[in-house]
Amino acid sequence: MSMQASFALRGRNPDVLTCIANLSNDEVFTPPEFANRMLDTLAEAWAADHGGANLWADPSVRFFDPCTKSGVFLREITHRLTEGLADEIPNLNERVDHILAQQVFGVAITQVTALLARRSVYCSKHANGEHSIARSFDDAIGNIRFDRTEHTWLDGKCRYCGASQKTLDRGEGLETHAYAFIHTDDIKARGAEIFGRDMQFDVIIGNPPYQLKDGGHGTSAAPIYQLFVEKALGLDPRFAVFVTPSRWMAGGKGLDRYRERMLSDKRLRNIVDFPKLYEGFPGVKIRGGISYFLWDRDHEGPCTVQTFWDGKPTGPTVTRHLDAYDILVRRNEAVPILEKVRARGEPTLDARVSSRKPFGLATNFKGKTSPSGLPVPIRLFANQRVAWVARKEIPINTEWIDKWKVLMTAVQGTSAAVETKFLSKPIIAEPGTACTETYLVAGHFDTEVEAGNYARYLRTRFVRFLVSLRKATQHATRDVYAFVPDLLLDQEWTDAKLYKRYGLNEEEIAFIESQVAEHDDTLFDEAAPANDDGE
Structure with missing residues (x-):
């Protein structure tokens, strides 16, 4: 057992999760480096609220990823806890088993990602398998669950996620993309159903699927990441950390209510924004960039906003109220400019x-x-x-x-x-x-x-x-x-x-x-063509 645990938790070079191909632009794997950036933000907030305490040295904290894909969040959390709990639980075998059985939980988005995540976290696609580094599980699933769920069709769309019946009502043999975590009216009851007991999570963290085809013209798709965030917050965790597309900040199909909710939520403590295409997730085209946020149940605003560009923080890091406007002004440098313009009270x-x-x-x-x-x-x-x-x-x-x-x-x-x-x-x-x-x-x-x-x-x-x-x-x-x-x-x-x-x-x-770049010397276009290469 000690050899298995040591193999699983030692440094990995190269790390397979930095090389794995994304399933699609909708279901994007989180690079390990980015996952660790999010975990660093979480640990800093925990320490600030707990007298400098080390989050990774607490054997009672429960972590949950409700949209597990590669298992990277649970794997990196396990690695940090294994180091942090060394004094609390000196025996490595017992320490690893305690972490995997009592502290890290996930719900996979598909059967394939469930197997991948178990392999990343337990070193075996079966939690109770011969090569698993966990020893407390009596089934193959462990704490990384996947339950096939069906859409609830109403007038050609799923009443929970808005998926197109024409596109995804494909029979039992194919993936439904009906994610169990969001197909419910009672998220706390669903959590108890999935894990067989009432669960209270201290930290919920993840990178949810981004969109599903909604039956509109061509490749029309509706965002669904906001549904994961809303359900997660409904579980009342101590902290929630999610990475999503940044389109919700100023636009996005069907995101008006979500944007209003987020901007008015004083429990948003940190937003870290990556506006440049491909910066957060190299090779993945997500128009408008990506960002992650830290939600803190006991925080009462304002929120710290930080922008990254070419791998480095750019501009000032500013703590401000997000609901000053109906959209989130992403760049802190833009806020005083906008305030000067708006101060004149002119029509727009x-x-x-x-x-x-x-x-x-x-x-x-x-x-x-x-x-x-x-x-x-x-x-x-x-x-x-x-x-x-x-x-x-x-x-x-x-x-x-x-x-x-x-x-x-x-x-x-x-x-x-x-x-x-x-x-x-x-x-x-x-x-x-x-x-x-x-x-x-x-x-x-x-x-x-x-x-x-x-x-x-x-x-x-x-x-x-x-x-x-x-x-x-x-x-x-x-x-x-x-x-x-x-x-x-x-x-x-x-x-x-x-x-x-x-x-x-x-x-x-x-x-x-x-x-903003200048336009060329041509004064006006005679008949400018449209340019839409998709999102």
Whole structure:
């Protein structure tokens, strides 16, 4: 036994969990280095609240991963406890057995990840197997459970997770992706059902699945990571630590209620944010980046926010209240700039910018290649081209047709690891024009001069910086303009004029210009193509 325990818990080089391939972009394995970063944050918070005590030297603390994949969290916790409990339980065999039987618990997301996690933690895919380093289990499952669960279908979707029945109602032989932890109305009862007894966990930690196809158009998928977080907090742990996509901070499909809850929860103690694509999880494309948070049941706000860039902390680490705005302003350096802008109490552009489908025409509406034969032909800005449509075919906002308009693409972004433009270049559309859903009407005007001044305003770094604070993905919908002042258009606005108007200092100006690149010398796009390479 001592040889088995020593083999399992000694340094691993190379570590197989740094090399294992992800199941998909939705079910991403956590790199061991990142898992340990999260555990360091947890240990620091525990020590601060327990008079400097070492979390890993406490034999009574229970840890739970409700979305176990590779088992990395439970493995690293076990490793730390094995070192920390050496004085408390000197015998290595007894110490390891106590940790595995009494302190670390998990619920796997699939049968495959259950076997993988048991192999990572017990050194055997069977907890009671010949090579297992645990000795107290009388079954193969141990404390890493997997129970196949079925979706509860209602009107074509699962009532718990929103999964598409058409996509995932595939019969008993295939994985359902109906995760047991979130398919319940009573999470405490579900915990007792899974482990055969009432369980109170001190620490819940994990990296939940990110999304499931929801039956929408194409590859449409709905986020589900928030469901794991909500259920975990419902178990009332002492601490909860989760890594998720950061899209919840400013946007994301179906995340409004979750965002409101998180920003108003004074028990959020730490947020560590990795905005740069691929930074947190190398090789995994998660638009908007990832972040992890520490939730502390006994904390009463505010929250410490820290940003990492290229592996190092960047900017100041600031403790602030998260509910100052309806979204989380991720970069601490941006907060004083935004406060100066908002202090003037000016109306904002979200009231001016149209909603999607400004003329009621979908992106796939093609129109005609020529105005020939059309009664009252209208020039149509469509997806990557200009077409023609009869005026009578335009169902809504027909009064805008005869106005000067400024159009912006509804999607703006690239595959680059760092976004620097945030908005496309504006298109000035003359009277007698309309557009499909590819574009938003950012504003409509009586004169070409007003339209030109507005387009120049939208090109400024200042405007695009304010947009960046709310733009979590490629989608540049109306709400991303909600921090941008709606100014009089009797002059040409430049960055220099705007910096002076809002009293920005040299440091604040430098930060804006470090985040937002200038557009090229072309003044306005004639017909900018949409660019959406998925999320």
